[in-house]
Amino acid sequence: MEASLTARDRVGIQDFVLLDPYTSETAFLENLRKRFHENLIYTYIGTLLVSVNPYKELDIYSKKQMDTYMGVNFFELPPHIYALADNVFRTMQSESNNHFILISGESGAGKTEASKKILQFYAVSCPSTKLLNNVRDRLLLSNPVLEAFGNAKTLKNNNSSRFGKYMDIQFDHQVCLKLSVSKQRFRFYQGLIKLSILHQGGAVGGHILSYLLEKSRVVHQNHGERNFHIFYQLVEGGEEDLLRWLGLERNCTKYHFLVQVG
Numbered sequence: 514m515e516a517s518l519t520a521r522d523r524v525g526i527q528d529f530v531l532l533d534p535y536t537s538e539t540a541f542l543e544n545l546r547k548r549f550h551e552n553l554i555y556t557y558i559g560t561l562l563v564s565v566n567p568y569k570e571l572d573i574y575s576k577k578q579m580d581t582y583m584g585v586n587f588f589e590l591p592p593h594i595y596a597l598a599d600n601v602f603r604t605m606q607s608e609s610n611n612h613f614i615l616i617s618g619e620s621g622a623g624k625t626e627a628s629k630k631i632l633q634f635y636a637v638s639c640p641s642t643k644l645l646n647n648v649r650d651r652l653l654l655s656n657p658v659l660e661a662f663g664n665a666k667t668l669k670n671n672n673s674s675r676f677g678k679y680m681d682i683q684f685d686h687q688v689c690l691k692l693s694v695s696k697q698r699f700r701f702y703q704g705l706i707k708l709s710i711l712h713q714g715g716a717v718g719g720h721i722l723s724y725l726l727e728k729s730r731v732v733h734q735n736h737g738e739r740n741f742h743i744f745y746q747l748v749e750g751g752e753e754d755l756l757r758w759l760g761l762e763r764n765c766t767k768y769h770f771l772v773q774v775g
């Protein structure tokens with residue numbers, strides 16, 4: 514596997530545990546900056562993964578990349594969220610106990626995207642049966658719906674999650690994957706992914722629980738922020754019959770609660 518590491522992958526230090534001086538915040542940030550300039554957004558601190566939001570599409574989430582990280586020892590390849598996801602999954606299987614992935618960071622740091630990348634990785638790498646694919650598809654496809662009703666533009670993030678989310682997928686006879694994304698106050702947000710082994714077998718099902726929805730946003734948005742996406746999607750994209758039935762006009766500016774944007 515060493516052969517697949519390029520000179521670019523070796524920019525800076527891949528694992529902060531090896532950073533010298535390891536207590537220096539300046540050296541820490543300089544290492545992150547150096548790697549970020551090469552579009553290397555991931556760096557380890559041991560088994561912890563530090564991610565810097567690139568705010569642009571990087572070609573690092575392809576099926577090929579997923580295949581590369583499947584079943585490979587954690588430190589053999591450059592740091593990646595797929596390496597972390599794969600490591601947790603395999604450790605869970607070998608140890609037959611529960612594991613968690615905790616995702617935290619400030620608003621706009623990329624937590625929601627990270628949790629989606631992990632789900633996408635499991636969707637490809639986990640054992641597949643017809644029933645399991647059904648559960649997997651529902652979980653993945655529910656994201657746009659949940660984001661429509663629970664996400665909004667804020668000053669820090671155009672697609673900020675304004676609610677907490679708990680997801681639970683049970684894989685038939687093999688594993689049970691639990692995903693919990695909880696929203697905390699003061700614009701700090703944490704995601705928790707729990708993986709737990711069930712008895713050996715096929716897909717069982719799953720459920721999603723949402724909580725702590727920022728309901729006040731419906732009637733009040735701070736300067737420069739917006740209401741939940743769904744209102745704009747409805748007014749701009751709803752079918753004529755539906756809008757007529759709801760007594761709505763196709764013009765967001767007609768509605769006070771949708772135009773509090775500065």
Ligand SMILES: Nc1ncnc2c1ncn2[C@@H]1O[C@H](COP(=O)(O)OP(=O)(O)OP(=O)(O)O)[C@@H](O)[C@H]1O
Nearest residue numbers: 568569620621622623624625626670672673674702
């Ligand atoms: N790995 C990534 N690659 C490319 N763009 C990314 C990545 N992660 C995040 N982004 C960009 O940053 C934006 C904000 O990320 P995200 O919504 O995941 O932040 P968040 O930490 O969940 O924020 P909040 O707490 O406000 O919900 C995304 O809409 C996307 O445009």
